[in-house]
Amino acid sequence: MPVRLFSYLRSQLTLLGVLVIGILWASCDAGITGDYIENQAPSTYMTIAGIDREDEFRLSSQIRISWWGNDPDGYVAGFEYAINDTSEGAWSFTTRTDSTFILPITEGQTVDDVLFKVRAIDNDGAKDPVGARLRYPIINSTPxxxxxxxxxxxxxxxxxxxxxxxxxxxxxxxxxxxxxxxxxxxxxxxxxxxxxxxxxxxxxxxxxxxxxxxxxxxxxxxxxxxxxxxxxxxxxxxxxxxxxxxxxxxxxxxxxxxxxxxxxxxxxxxxxKQQKSKVLFLNDIGKNSSLDDMNWHLSYLSELGIDPDIWLINTGQPALGTIELSDQFPKVVNPTLKKTLSQWDHIYWVSDDVDRNIVHALDITSEFFAGGGSMFVTIPMKEVSQEDVIFNFLPVDSIGFFPPGGIETGFVINAGTEITPVDEPNAPTLKLESRVVGWYPLQAVSGSTLLYESDYRSTTLLGFITDYTLMEGVSIKNTEGNLIYFGMDLTKLNGNNNMKDFIEYMCLQQLGFQQ
Known part of the structure; x- marks a missing residue:
């Protein structure tokens, strides 16, 4: 009995499966019924409908324009816009709905009416066949x-x-x-x-x-x-x-x-100004005798066959310790002043104060030295801080000083004192023509060469003068051999009537000056 029942149920299920398959086959064979709906194009709208402005009330040619679009059976994927020319090759695509445009005015005109047109594109690539358009009345502004x-x-x-x-x-x-x-x-x-x-x-x-x-x-x-x-x-x-x-x-x-x-x-x-020489003479003498002192130097250079270009940079006076860069120099240091100074092979720099333009020398002469230039600097050394920026340029390690608690008050060099070469017996010896006070002795920086020294003496609180022995340097040549600093006023040192020989030794022999 159970076996017969099982066979009966299996035959009924098989019949039911055949009927279901038949129904499904019949449904598929019948297809999907209804009317096919074509993709509908999107529509486009400008944020403003129109502009009514004339004469001086016209708009600037730089305008922010905005728009939007709608698609009834999908979504807007982007827009195309054109300005004046709406031929098919003139459209530009964007996904934005606003932007700032410089609307073109016809060349030679001061006013114009510029057409702006935009059309939406939907997700199926359909474009709004009409689009939105607006003419902008603009007026050109003078630059x-x-x-x-x-x-x-x-x-x-x-x-x-x-x-x-x-x-x-x-x-x-x-x-x-x-x-x-x-x-x-x-x-x-x-x-x-x-x-x-x-x-x-x-x-x-x-x-x-x-x-x-x-x-x-x-x-x-x-x-x-x-x-x-x-x-x-x-x-x-x-x-x-x-x-x-x-x-x-x-x-x-x-x-x-x-x-x-x-x-x-x-x-x-x-x-x-014409450049006539390989040598540049920088006159930074701030006192009234500036031109006389300059001509004194130039006379000896002339005897040596050097007629340098001259640049007067002695405008201004030191304030708050140092001076601003001379207004006779270019207002722009880099590149103008640096490039200009590099046009010469040699510089002869004269000043009466180490607080003047020489404090800027490290910066402004970088390209001059990089190009192989050489320089002679003569400025009396005075009392300045051991941390002064001048020591970043001049080959001076330190200057004369007095131990704390001493009776010394300052430096003096007596008339007739000689300025003697160091380890160079054939170099000219100079002689001070009159007594001077306030010139400080120098200590050469490591690796540099001490060229000249002298007998510096100290004034005291008790009124007498004593010998100063801590340092006696007057002139130093830097490690690179392209800069000589002389820490006295040369116009006061021609007691031996041999200044021409001295300048020849320093500038021509030591630094290679040529006209």
Whole structure:
């Protein structure tokens, strides 16, 4: 009985399975019924429907525009926009729903009505066939250009001058097409200078001309503080013409925007001086006898066949310990002053105070020395802090001092005292012509060479004078052999009438000076 029941149930289940399969097969064979719905294109809308502005109430060409889109059977994947030209190749894709645009004004016009059109694209790639459009009534604003007073040449320069200026446009820096500079010629002399809108409208260039002879020259343009050669779009060096060596020159700058509007010109003047020698004479004597003292030095150099270029840098007086860099130097140290000083092979630096421009020498002469230059410095050494910045440049380890609690009050050198060479019997011996006070003896820095010494003496509280023996150095040659410092005023040391021989020994023999 159980066996028969099991067989019966199995046959019934088999029959039921066949019926189910048949029903499913019949359903599949019948297919999906209903009407197919085509993809519907998205629609596009501008945030504002229209603009009604005329004359001076027109908009600036830099405008923020916004839009949005809707898709009834999917979603908006992005947009395409076009400005004025709505032909198929003129559209640009974006996923944004707003952006800032510089709308183009037809060149030569001050006002224009610019068409902006946008269309949505859905997830199936369908584009709004109509799109949204709006005409923007805009007015062009005039750009500007102005030199930066702190980045223009000093009154007189040699072969290198730098110019910094700013440009601006009320319609945005992206609306600036070019900025230009010209020298002495505003008709045919304009030259485009590359600029980057990300630099906040600030430009800085240097121009170098060959100033070995007088006359009108062509200059090479260098960009930025890095002094990189400027090149045009074809890879050629950017050159400027019309700069006259031996004359006063005028530099002009201007800015031109995308619509062709030209800014007012700004201008600055400076004199370009000829370089006639390999030797530069720096006169930083601040006292009234500056020119007389300078001519005294120049007379001996002339006897040796050296007619140096002269740079007066003795403006200003020491304040709060040191002096600001002379305004006769370029206002920009790097690269302008450094590059300029490196044009000479030798420098003869005279001053009456170690608190004057010599305190800046370490910085401003770095390229001069890197290029193989040599320098003679003569400045009387006075009482300064042992931590003074001057000791970062001069090869001096320390200067004369008195032990605490002593009776010494200062230094004195008597008339007739000799300044004698150290370990060089053929070097000239100098003689002090009159008594001086306040000149301090020197201790040479390790590795340098002591060239001259003298008999320094000390004044005392008791009124008598005593010999000073802690150090007696007067002149030191640095370790590299390219700098000699002499810590006295040479105009007072010609008691032996042999100053020509001394300058020849120091400058020509020791430092290799040549005209």
């Amino acid at each position: 500007s250009a102005a030199f930066k007073p702190t980045e223009t040449p000093a009154d007189t320069m040699f072969g290198i001058a730098s110019f910094g200026w700013t440009i601006d446009d009320p319609d945005g820096l992206l609306n600036v097409r070019s900025t230009q500079i010209a020298f002495n010629d505003t008709l045919n002399g304009w030259v485009d200078i590359p600029f980057n809108a990300t630099n906040n409208g600030e430009l800085f260039i240097s121009v170098s001309v060959d100033n070995k002879t007088v006359g009108i020259k062509t200059g090479q343009v260098y960009l930025g503080r890095s002094y990189s050669s400027a090149i045009d779009g074809e890879g050629n060096p950017i050159l400027v013409s019309g700069i006259e060596v031996g004359a006063t020159n005028t530099a002009y700058v201007r800015t031109i925007d995308a619509a062709g509007a030209v800014s007012m010109r700004d201008q600055v003047q400076w004199y370009v």
